Amino acid sequence: MEKRSLSRRDFVKQTGIFTAGLPVVSALPSSFTGMAVAEPVSLHWLDNKAPGFTAGVTWGVPWPRGTVKRDTGFVLQDGGREQVPVQSWPLATWPDGSLKWSAHAIGAGKGLTAGLELTPAKQGIVKGGVSVKEQADSILIDNGLLQCEIGRTGSAFIRSIKRNGKVSALSGKLVLQTQDAYGTEGEGVVTSEWYEGKIDKVTVEQTGPIRAVVKVEGRHTNAKERSWLPFVLRLYFYENSESVRIIHTIVYDGDEHKDFIRGLGLRFDVPLSGELTDRHIRFAGEGQGIFAEAVKGLTGLRRDPGKEVREAQVAGKATPAGDSLPDGVAPRLQYIPAFGDYTLFQPTPDAFEIRKRTREGYGWIQSAYGKRAAGTGYVGTPQGGLAFGIRNFWQSCPAQLDIRNAHTEMGQVTLWLWAPSAAPMDLRFYHDGMGQDTFAKQREGLEITYEDYEPGFGTPMGVARTSELQLWALPSTPSNEQLAGIAAYVQDPHNLTFAISQWEKAGVLGGSWNIPYTSSPEKEKIKEQLDFYFGYYQRQVEERHWYGFWNYGDVMHSYDQDRHVWRYDVGGFAWDNSELSTDLWLWYFYLHTGRKDVFRMAEAMTRHTGEVDVHHIGPFAPLGSRHNVQHWGCSAKQLRISTVANRRFYYYLTADERVGDLMHAEVDAAYTLRTIVPGRKVGQPVGDPQGEYAGVSFGTDWGSLAAAWLTEWERTGNTTAKDRLLNSMATIAAQPNGFFTGNAQMELASGKFLPEKKDKISVSHLSAVFGLPEICAELVALVDMPAFEKAWLQYCELYNASAEEQKAVLGRPLGKLNLRQSHSRLTAFAARRKKDKQLAERAWREFLGGEAGIRKFSDTLHTIGGPAVLNPISEADGISTNAVAQWGLAAMALLDYAGDHYING
Structure with missing residues (x-):
């Protein structure tokens, strides 16, 4: 890219000339005077059936532009028209200041009906039982049932949890065990160290009356005062809930060659009293399976304490005091071993073990085995x-639950997110570079394995992992049925949502989805194919075991037909890392179907790709890593992976604060492009680290920035984000060839692009396959900027046009362009905006032609078993994740934009 020397004064002068006549930031209204009437919104549970209980629920709802004031209240009614107390707050606003997305929360056990209705109201004052009291060194939260003290300093982020005044847990801390070598032969002595999470900052984000949220930030610190591995905790409290929800995030900032994590967890002390025969241990296994024992057992003895005693202990109920037991038992209780320590260890997705011992220093006894534990336990x-x-x-294996010292007055529980019984966490790069010490050699490596390698770039520095946990302060030992219900809830919490028609009614996300069209067998076949592709990937997650602490939520990129495996070990063909918008495919498929299984898969992918595939601190922050054998392994650190476009759905549907943090972090992401230049290996110069400009492509770069700026503007009213967005739109539109200019230098502070030469034309097939079409569709509907719409429609219409049509407009044809099928949705969008039937029919020809995509529909699965493969697997014809994701997005867009213009391909 040619770098211009242009003073700020010259820049302002030039941009003032070429943007004349275009809408400026101040031209858009900041408030509205008219107000339409908002219709009530019907809500339903995600699985379409009312749950038996909840621990509190939060959800989001979209509203049509100009219908709901930002500070309006809401009334929630159940099927019997009884009012359900609801806490509400804004998530996003329209440019006119009206409410675009609202968030709502109800307390535990509320709204347990199949029919709920949410209505805007003049007065939204709601009474609730949650109170938050901030003190100098702590925060006291009372939700009407639980009382929790949160520390502002030290290591105990939860100092105590009480249920109606009785202590259930004390001294909640983060614990970390590390070692300075992996521990293989020849490494000599391996030194292990222990760390505890040390609190740096505590923020009360919500104070009730129905939902309270506290954010705790800090780092893990050892006895030598070394601090590393930053953490973020969010604690959620709902009115009258007996549980505390915890969202836990770590960001890796160590040396992967020296800082090996051996164990990572949350630890709590649990006060215990009474007879050891009344101390109960529970673990939830698979399905309804429960492991249930007492610290000191009264069953199976040579001398029988009696049926009633045995049944009481098995049920978790009180047994008679020792001296009240039969003569054959009472004087000999001291000889019954008390098992104070228990562990449930899940090393793989398909196996767990439970073991116990009397106490530290004595041997373990294998107690039980199973396949997939629900990851829930109890001690009390x-x-x-x-x-x-x-x-x-x-x-998310390897994971582990520990109960220790249950035979004493202070038991201990540790929820291990990385199990210390497993091998250490190994984040080292998987090869030595193979001599790729120049860009020329690295490009040759790209040619053979599709891996974009560069020394020093395959580091885990700055990658993150977010986990979700729950604590339940129970009044008694739960029955096996109760604990199984709690375990099921922990794994699959109940969500409230709205009918998919509300997307279109509200006009959010471009307002172009789920538009009715005349059905036909051909169109139904497309919908069936959409179902098939989702089902296939859902099945592949299970068959290929795409699980694990760092892997869960992602899918693989390409398939190796010869080995009958996904190319897990071949350079850039392994983990997908959002390549060609896999996340968007899943989210828009949920938008079209409302299916719970689609939501859950998209949720897992959002958690993964937003955390593991992105560098959150360090020199690459906040960029993401392109597809690779390791999620952070590729040297292509790009905005197209960390894009907010992939996160917004989950945030608006659930009001998840962690995802809100991730989206906010992308607002200034363009500054990193000065030093981490996407095109550095093909001649794009590295910018000035302190400079005011960066080279930004109009496709993958700007599309990601636009998503970040738009989301920040609508979430917070941030005028800097708003200015950057609108300035960038105006200065793209003012380029001599609009989007076909390809890229330009952008002033980082303002978002304005410098003008490029009149004859500059640059087109990449990747520009519009990472969320750009979706964001531009939304911007066209949102912002009244005719020049921008014209520039975008020109790109949409000409990308797949004939050489003659391209030359007539641009002065020359664009040459052979790739991904014609996926770009058919651009053609369809142009057809819809221009109301052009011929263009709509052309879009269908492009889609059905299948060029650089999927030509022939197929829902055939081939089952392959041993000895050809290790485990029985399913194969589908011609599957690649790139093709499926883009085919899926194009198919949905074609049905929506041009559903009534289908032609026989």
């Missing part, structure tokens, strides 16, 4: 105790 007495669970427990 008939007078109460603590249940605890990790969501996606077996999916």
Whole structure:
């Protein structure tokens, strides 16, 4: 890219000339005077059936432009027209200041009906039982049932949890065990160290009255005062809920060659009292399976304490005091071993073990085995105790639950997100570079394995992982049925949502989805194919075991037909890392179907790709890593992977604060492009690290920035984000060849692009396959900027046009362009905006032609078993994730934009 020397004064002068006549930031209204009437919104549970119980629920709802004031209240009614107390707050606003997305929360056990209705109201004052009291060194939260003290300093982020005044848990801390070598032969002595999470900052984000949220930030610190591995915790409290929800995030900032994580977890002390025969241990296994024992057992003895005693202990109820037991038992209780320590260890997705011992220093006894544990346990007495669970427990293996010292007055529970019984976490790069010490050699490596390698770039520095946990302060030992229900809830919490028609009614996300069209067998076949592709990938997650702490939520990129495996070990063909908008495919498929299984898969992918595939600190922050054998392994660090376009759905549907943090972090992402230049290996110069400009492509770069700026503007009213967005739109439109200019230098502070030469034309097939079409469709509907719409429609219409049509407009043809099928949705969008039937029919020809995509529909699965493969697997014809994601997005767009213009391909 040619770098211009242009002073700020010259820049302002030139941009003032070529943007004349275009809408400027101040020209858009900041408030509205008229107000339409908003219709009530019907809500339903995600699985379309009312749950038996909830621990509190939060959800989001979109509203049509100009119908709901930002500060309006809401009334929630159940099927019997009884009012359900609801806490509400804004998530996003329209440019006119009206409410675009609202968030709502209800307390535990509320809204347990199949029919709920949400209505804007003049007065939204709602009473609730949650109170938050901020003190100098702590925060006290009372939700009407639980009382929790949160520390502002030290290591105990939860100092105590009480249920109606009785202590259930104390001294909640983060614990970390590390070692300075992996531990293989020849490494000599391996040194292990222990760390605890040390609190740096505590923020109360919500104060009730129905939902309270506290954010805790800090780092793990050892006895030598070394601090590393930043963490973020969010604690959620709902009115009258007996549980505390915890969202836990770590960001890796160590040396992967020296800082090997051996164990990573959350630890709590649990006060215990009474007879050891009344201390109860529970673990939830698979399905309804429960492992249930007492610290000191009264069953199976040579001398029988009696049926009633045995049944009481098995049920978790109080047994008679020792001296009240039969003569053959009472004087000999001291000889019954008390097992104080228990562990449930899930090393793989398909196996767990439970073991126990009397106490430290004595041998373990293997107690039970199973396949997939639900990751929930309990320790306590008939007078109460603590249940605890990790969501996606077996999916995020290796994981572990420990109960220690249950035979003493202070038991201990540790929820291990990385199990210390497993091998250490190994984040080192997987090869030595193979001599790729120049860009020329690296490009040759790209040619053979599709891996974009560069020394020093395959580092895990700055990648993150977010986990979800729950604590339950229970009044008594739960029955096996109750604990199984809690375990199921931890793994699959109940969500409220709205009918998919509300997307279109509200006009959010471009307002072009789920538009009715005349059905036909051909169109139904397309919908069936959409179902098939989703089902296939859902099945592949299971068959190929795409699980694990760092892997769960992602899918693979390409398939190796010869080995009958996905190319997990071949350079850039392994983990997908959002390549060609896999995330968007899933989210728009949910938008079209409302299916719970689609939501769950998209949710897992959002958690993964937003955390693991992105560098959150360090020199690459906040860019993401292109597809690779390791999620962070590729040297292509790009905005197209960290794009907010992939995160917005989950945020608006759930009001998830962690995803909100991730989206906010992308607002200034363009500054990193000065030093981490996407095109550095093909001659794009590295910019000035302190400079005011960066080279930004109008496709993958700007599309990602636009998503970040738009989302920040509508979420917070941030005028800097708004200015950058609108300035960038105006200065792209003012380029001599609009989007076909390809890229330009952008002033980072303002978002304005410098003008390029009149004859500059640059087109990449990747520009419009990472969220750009979706964001531009939304901007065209949102912002009244005719010049921008014209520039975007020109790109949409000409990308797949004939050489003659391209030359007539641009002065020369664009040459052979790739991904014609996926770009058919651009043609369809132009057809819809221009109301052009011929263009719509052309879009269908492009889609059905299948060029650089999927030509022939197929829902055939081939089952292959041993000895050809290790385990029985399913194969589908001609599957690649790139093709499926883009085919899916194009298919949905074609049906929406041009559903009534279908032609026989």
